[in-house]
Amino acid sequence: MIARRIFIDWRTSQWIHIRRLSSSRIPEMPACDHQPSVYHGESYDVVKKVISSHVAPCQVPFYKKPLMMYEGYGQWLWDHEGKRYLDMFAGVATVSIGHCHPKVVSAASHQMRCLGHTTPIYMQPRLHEYVTKLVEKLPKDLSVVYLVNSGSEATELAFLMARLHTGAYDIISLKNSYHGGSQAAAASTAMSTWRYPVPPPAGYIHVTNPDVYRGPWGGSRCRDSPLAPGQRKCECDDGNCAASDKYLEKLEDIFRFSLPNNGRVAAFIAESIQGIGGTVQYPRTYLRKAYDLIHHHGGICIADEVQTGFGRTGGNFWGFEGHGVQPDIVTMGKGIGNGFPMGAVVTKPEIASSLKKALHFNTFGGNPVACAIGSAVLNVIAEEKLQENALQVGTYLIERLGALQLDHPSIIGDVRGKGLMIGVELICNPETRKPLPVPQMLNLFEDIKDMGVLVGKGGLYANVLRIKPPMCITKADADFTVEVINRAIKKSKLQNWQNKEYVFCNGI
Numbered sequence: 481m482i483a484r485r486i487f488i489d490w491r492t493s494q495w496i497h498i499r500r501l502s503s504s505r506i507p508e509m510p511a512c513d514h515q516p517s518v519y520h521g522e523s524y525d526v527v528k529k530v531i532s533s534h535v536a537p538c539q540v541p542f543y544k545k546p547l548m549m550y551e552g553y554g555q556w557l558w559d560h561e562g563k564r565y566l567d568m569f570a571g572v573a574t575v576s577i578g579h580c581h582p583k584v585v586s587a588a589s590h591q592m593r594c595l596g597h598t599t600p601i602y603m604q605p606r607l608h609e610y611v612t613k614l615v616e617k618l619p620k621d622l623s624v625v626y627l628v629n630s631g632s633e634a635t636e637l638a639f640l641m642a643r644l645h646t647g648a649y650d651i652i653s654l655k656n657s658y659h660g661g662s663q664a665a666a667a668s669t670a671m672s673t674w675r676y677p678v679p680p681p682a683g684y685i686h687v688t689n690p691d692v693y694r695g696p697w698g699g700s701r702c703r704d705s706p707l708a709p710g711q712r713k714c715e716c717d718d719g720n721c722a723a724s725d726k727y728l729e730k731l732e733d734i735f736r737f738s739l740p741n742n743g744r745v746a747a748f749i750a751e752s753i754q755g756i757g758g759t760v761q762y763p764r765t766y767l768r769k770a771y772d773l774i775h776h777h778g779g780i781c782i783a784d785e786v787q788t789g790f791g792r793t794g795g796n797f798w799g800f801e802g803h804g805v806q807p808d809i810v811t812m813g814k815g816i817g818n819g820f821p822m823g824a825v826v827t828k829p830e831i832a833s834s835l836k837k838a839l840h841f842n843t844f845g846g847n848p849v850a851c852a853i854g855s856a857v858l859n860v861i862a863e864e865k866l867q868e869n870a871l872q873v874g875t876y877l878i879e880r881l882g883a884l885q886l887d888h889p890s891i892i893g894d895v896r897g898k899g900l901m902i903g904v905e906l907i908c909n910p911e912t913r914k915p916l917p918v919p920q921m922l923n924l925f926e927d928i929k930d931m932g933v934l935v936g937k938g939g940l941y942a943n944v945l946r947i948k949p950p951m952c953i954t955k956a957d958a959d960f961t962v963e964v965i966n967r968a969i970k971k972s973k974l975q976n977w978q979n980k981e982y983v984f985c986n987g988i
């Protein structure tokens with residue numbers, strides 16, 4: 481049974497109604513009308529053995545007993561035994577419109593039958609159709625598209641363009657960011673978990689992350705989310721964010737201390753909301769001021785929209801729009817192809833033309849099948865109003881998670897995000913915000929999966945539950961997710977965590 485209660489939200493001081501969970505009810509998974517087929521393939525044990533012998537050992541799957549997924553539909557996944565899961569992580573924020581969407585399947589199979597590959601040595605109409613649609617979604621002067629195969633490739637290309645265009649070399653990125661695994665992308669990525677003990681390439685500077693929850697500055701009105709960080713009061717006047725200015729000083733310090741006098745910079749790159757870093761949001765005005773500073777020093781501003789693009793943040797199609805900024809280059813990946821390997825760099829004609837200084841070629845980028853899929857994804861987002869759904873269901877889910885935080889303030893330190901880009905930061909001490917220890921975190925993570933919900937984890941301490949589902953989820957799916965997390969937390973609180981061993985850890 482669900483009881484209703486009314487409470488004062490201590491973050492916004494507004495009366496809001498929240499449905500409270502009855503502790504006795506076992507969460508019931510919402511119905512699904514798709515009938516999955518029966519798996520007749522290779523056994524779980526054989527697949528596991530082959531993967532552990534022949535797949536690079538850094539690619540560790542989630543969970544003590546990794547899941548072997550067999551079929552997907554909408555927001556649902558089935559494992560080889562036919563068990564159904566609610567996919568609230570979407571293959572790391574990638575399955576934007578739902579697994580095996582019929583319109584994507586049909587566009588891909590039709591294009592495969594018609595023409596599967598060309599490379600840019602010939603023109604082909606699918607590319608024309610797709611780039612026309614894509615640039616319509618962007619500010620007018622971002623009109624030139626270079627299609628690639630992944631987010632990392634998009635990052636690499638964006639840096640190359642910025643360096644060629646400005647004649648400068650240094651790239652500034654935020655600490656706690658993730659921009660990819662290839663050389664330049666990894667050098668701009670600033671989390672120890674993702675850095676190898678080899679000398680990094682020159683020309684990358686990491687600046688203090690403007691993290692209003694965990695960073696040194698930030699208050700209750702700093703961020704653009706239905707829920708504010710509750711721990712610190714905000715003393716600032718409207719429109720004048722002191723935390724934002726403090727973090728900006730750190731960026732100014734880069735020009736004062738790390739670059740040559742009157743130094744120029746090639747580019748500044750930032751995610752609109754940090755993804756792998758644990759759904760971290762910046763003070764509202766930070767990016768605007770940072771962009772002004774970078775432009776003042778002749779640099780180019782790159783918005784990494786690999787996770788936040790294509791409507792995921794709900795209120796806007798692109799995350800950067802929520803910050804009131806206009807980037808010079810936008811990088812895209814993940815949700816662009818609903819799981820098909822695609823990426824894109826979109827920029828201004830004068831920046832794009834810098835690549836003409838040499839030949840630049842990409843065998844698969846702009847492949848006709850990829851373009852057909854990309855077009856279908858854009859169509860479905862519009863036809864099914866998925867951005868609007870991300871806003872409505874996402875806001876509802878964030879508010880429900882906020883209510884859950886009030887029930888478990890000793891373990892839920894922060895609930896944040898926008899639309900369906902959500903983070904739940906787990907802690908063991910609300911005063912110090914000390915992260916929940918890994919064994920407890922991972923056990924919770926297992927329990928959530930056992931009850932049928934797949935979420936991700938992230939943040940430097942892997943203590944943030946990351947919720948980034950396909951944008952077709954419903955309020956019933958949101959309710960189910962909250963009930964499952966609630967139950968897992970309650971169970972976790974009853975256990976004794978002293979000296980518990982849990983060796984498995986995967987930082988994604």
Ligand SMILES: Cc1ncc(COP(=O)(O)O)c(C=O)c1O
Pocket residue numbers: 572629630631632633635658659660661751755756784785786787813814
């Ligand atoms: C924000 C961001 N940028 C870039 C990338 C790299 O994308 P890919 O893994 O497709 O190379 C990722 C991947 O997780 C990402 O989250």
